[in-house]
Amino acid sequence: MDKTIDSVEVIKPTKRRYITLLMIFVTVVICYVDRANLAVASAKIQQEFGITKTEMGYVFSAFAWTYTACQIPGGWFLDRVGSKLTYFIAIMGWSVATLLQGFAGGLASLIGLRAVTGLFEAPAFPVNNRVVTSWFPEQERAGAVGFYTSGQFVGLAFLTPMLIWVQEILSWHWVFFITGGIGIIWALIWHFNYQNPRKSQGINKAELEYIEQGGGMVDGDALVEKKEKVPFTRADWKLIFHRKLIGVYLGQFAITSMLWFFLTWFPNYLTQEKGIAALTAGFMTTVPFLAAFFGVLLSGQLADKLTRSGKSIGFARKTPIICGLLLSSCIMGANYTNDPIWIMVLMAVAFFGNGFASITWSLVSSLAPVRLIGLTGGVFNFIGGLGGITVPLVVGYLAQNYGFAPSLIYISVVAVIGAFSYILLVGEVKRIA
Numbered sequence: 001m002d003k004t005i006d007s008v009e010v011i012k013p014t015k016r017r018y019i020t021l022l023m024i025f026v027t028v029v030i031c032y033v034d035r036a037n038l039a040v041a042s043a044k045i046q047q048e049f050g051i052t053k054t055e056m057g058y059v060f061s062a063f064a065w066t067y068t069a070c071q072i073p074g075g076w077f078l079d080r081v082g083s084k085l086t087y088f089i090a091i092m093g094w095s096v097a098t099l100l101q102g103f104a105g106g107l108a109s110l111i112g113l114r115a116v117t118g119l120f121e122a123p124a125f126p127v128n129n130r131v132v133t134s135w136f137p138e139q140e141r142a143g144a145v146g147f148y149t150s151g152q153f154v155g156l157a158f159l160t161p162m163l164i165w166v167q168e169i170l171s172w173h174w175v176f177f178i179t180g181g182i183g184i185i186w187a188l189i190w191h192f193n194y195q196n197p198r199k200s201q202g203i204n205k206a207e208l209e210y211i212e213q214g215g216g217m218v219d220g221d222a223l224v225e226k227k228e229k230v231p232f233t234r235a236d237w238k239l240i241f242h243r244k245l246i247g248v249y250l251g252q253f254a255i256t257s258m259l260w261f262f263l264t265w266f267p268n269y270l271t272q273e274k275g276i277a278a279l280t281a282g283f284m285t286t287v288p289f290l291a292a293f294f295g296v297l298l299s300g301q302l303a304d305k306l307t308r309s310g311k312s313i314g315f316a317r318k319t320p321i322i323c324g325l326l327l328s329s330c331i332m333g334a335n336y337t338n339d340p341i342w343i344m345v346l347m348a349v350a351f352f353g354n355g356f357a358s359i360t361w362s363l364v365s366s367l368a369p370v371r372l373i374g375l376t377g378g379v380f381n382f383i384g385g386l387g388g389i390t391v392p393l394v395v396g397y398l399a400q401n402y403g404f405a406p407s408l409i410y411i412s413v414v415a416v417i418g419a420f421s422y423i424l425l426v427g428e429v430k431r432i433a
Contacts, residue, residue, distance in 0.1 A: 013207035016200060017135040021144055023194060024128050027091065028151030030183050031124050033159050034098045034117065035063065036263045037179050038110075040163045041172035043268060048172075049106050053268075057396020060264040061389050062111040067118030068385030074123035075378020078130060084194050087127045091187035093120030099180025102173040126377035129364055135197055137211050139307055142317055142359050146300015149358045150293050153351075156263075157289030245376065247425025248363050249383035251321060254418020256387035258328050258354045258411050262288065265395045269404050270343075284344050288351035295355030299324065303359060317363055318422050324357025325419035329412040335405040353415075363426070387414075 038045075038060065046056055078086045097116040104110045128148055136144045163175050195201070197208060262285075270284055299320040306316035331350035334343050364380050395407040 011204065011206050013210045014202060014204045016203035016207060017144075017197075017211065019202070020131065020135050020194070020200075021147060023190065024131055024148040025151040026186065027087070027124070027190065028128065028148050029155030029159075030091070030179075030186055031094075031121060032152035032263070033155050033163075033179050034094060034183060035121070036156050036160065037098070037163060037175050038063075038101070038114065039264050039267050040160060041167060041175045042264075043271060044167065044172040045104075045110070051107055053400040054396050055107060056268075057392045057400075059107065059110045059114060060392030060396070062114040063118035063121075064260070064385050064388030064392070065118065066115045067122050068382055068389055070119050070122035071126075071378040071380075071382035071385055072375065073378070075126045075375040075381075078123050078126050078378075079375060083127050083131050083134075083196065084191070086123050087194070088187055088191040090120050090123050090127070091183055091190060095180050095183025095187060097180075098176055098183060100176075102176035102180070122381070123378075125381050129377045135211065137213070140304060142303035142307070143300040146296050146303070146359050149300075150296045150355070152259075153289045153293035153296060153355055157286045157293060160285050160289065161283060244426050245364075245380070247421045248360060249380055250421035250425070251325065251357075251418040252360050252380055252384035253387045254325055254328075254414045254421075255354060255357050255360060256384035257391050257414045258331065258350070260388045260391040261331075261395060261407070261411055262351060262354075264392045265399070265404075265407075266347075268399075284340065284347075287344050288347045291348040291352035292355030292358075295324065295352040296358045299356045299359050314426070317359060318426060321357045321360060321363075322419045322422050324353040324355070325415045325422075327353025327356065328415040329353075331415075332408040332412040335408055357418075 042056055042060075045051065045059075046053075051059070074086075094117045097113050097120060101110065101113045101117075104113060129145075132141060132144045132148065163179070166174050166178065197203060197211060266288075267285060302320055303316045306319070328350050330346060330353070333346045337343060337346075360380075364377055391411070394410060395404070398404070398407045398410070
């Protein structure tokens with residue numbers, strides 16, 4: 001009897017959740033490369049089709065229009081269909097649309113295909129949030145969010161120069177052929193390998209209990225699988241637009257606004273505003289993306305360390321976000337120098353701050369009502385997506401008529417407003433009942 005008890009006691013939790021996290025990381029890398037590949041090809045596309053900066057702003061913005069409009073429907077779809085099928089449809093859809101952009105013949109087709117890409121990418125981060133909430137206990141969740149969020153920066157840091165090289169060797173068309181083809185393959189890998197914790201192979205009972213006891217929703221898709229229907233009421237809308245969540249939404253708008261400057265206009269800013277050669281600009285884009293990568297990793301680790309040391313979840317997670325947003329405002333310092341080194345340093349500091357603030361999803365999973373996590377994530381990403389709509393248009397208009405300097409001031413002001421939304425609106429972090 002004693003031997004049996006001893007054998008049970010020595011069973012340690014498996015680490016299956018980290019394989020799931022790695023899958024989410026890879027998906028985020030692909031997701032963001034497919035958002036930013038147009039920035040790599042934009043100068044060549046403008047030359048080939050005679051597109052102005054203002055018109056290019058519409059092409060950049062087309063993704064965010066459908067991406068934003070489909071956030072709430074995407075969250076609703078996720079709550080009913082589940083993570084596995086939602087992500088398979090999404091990855092396959094946006095990858096096919098990305099590949100077809102290589103065949104675009106002008107302004108209209110580019111706008112249309114970017115809009116389709118945005119439509120299918122809409123559920124991506126609500127799925128990420130649901131998967132991490134299902135697979136990770138509360139004390140590890142900020143680190144998990146930080147790790148998969150870092151995928152958007154590390155992918156761009158290392159793959160943007162590679163895509164620029166591909167474009168110089170072959171043509172801009174191949175930028176889309178390669179990135180779209182990789183996504184199609186990954187969609188199939190996801191479909192045949194992902195399961196929720198309760199059904200997953202390779203997870204033992206000890207790990208399942210560890211996740212569940214730590215607040216992980218190991219039956220996160222159970223409502224979908226049992227086909228239970230809970231009526232949606234007007235009171236639910238009040239919960240989704242609770243003051244605390246509005247503060248988080250505004251912060252996400254600020255974070256997304258700066259991110260979309262780097263995803264769209266940053267290479268053009270370097271080459272057209274500062275007169276830096278294309279290949280040199282490709283190297284310079286790597287530095288801010290790497291800075292953001294380290295920022296988001298450091299942020300997640302710091303938040304989890306503070307939580308384990310006894311600090312409240314609110315203090316542990318809001319502190320990096322507020323500090324990161326305030327740090328991001330230094331981007332406008334680039335208006336006062338033409339030295340490539342100083343430009344790169346200022347952009348790296350600003351984007352480090354953006355990465356440091358990018359663990360906002362960890363607060364959504366801690367604040368949102370349990371059965372409304374998918375829809376709340378959709379609203380959260382909807383508000384953030386408005387930054388993706390406005391920044392390409394605002395920067396395109398200002399750059400065409402006044403240069404890039406006013407654009408950097410605009411982005412800085414938005415970052416400061418985002419920081420104060422966390423200070424004044426979010427308050428204590430606890431799940432809204």
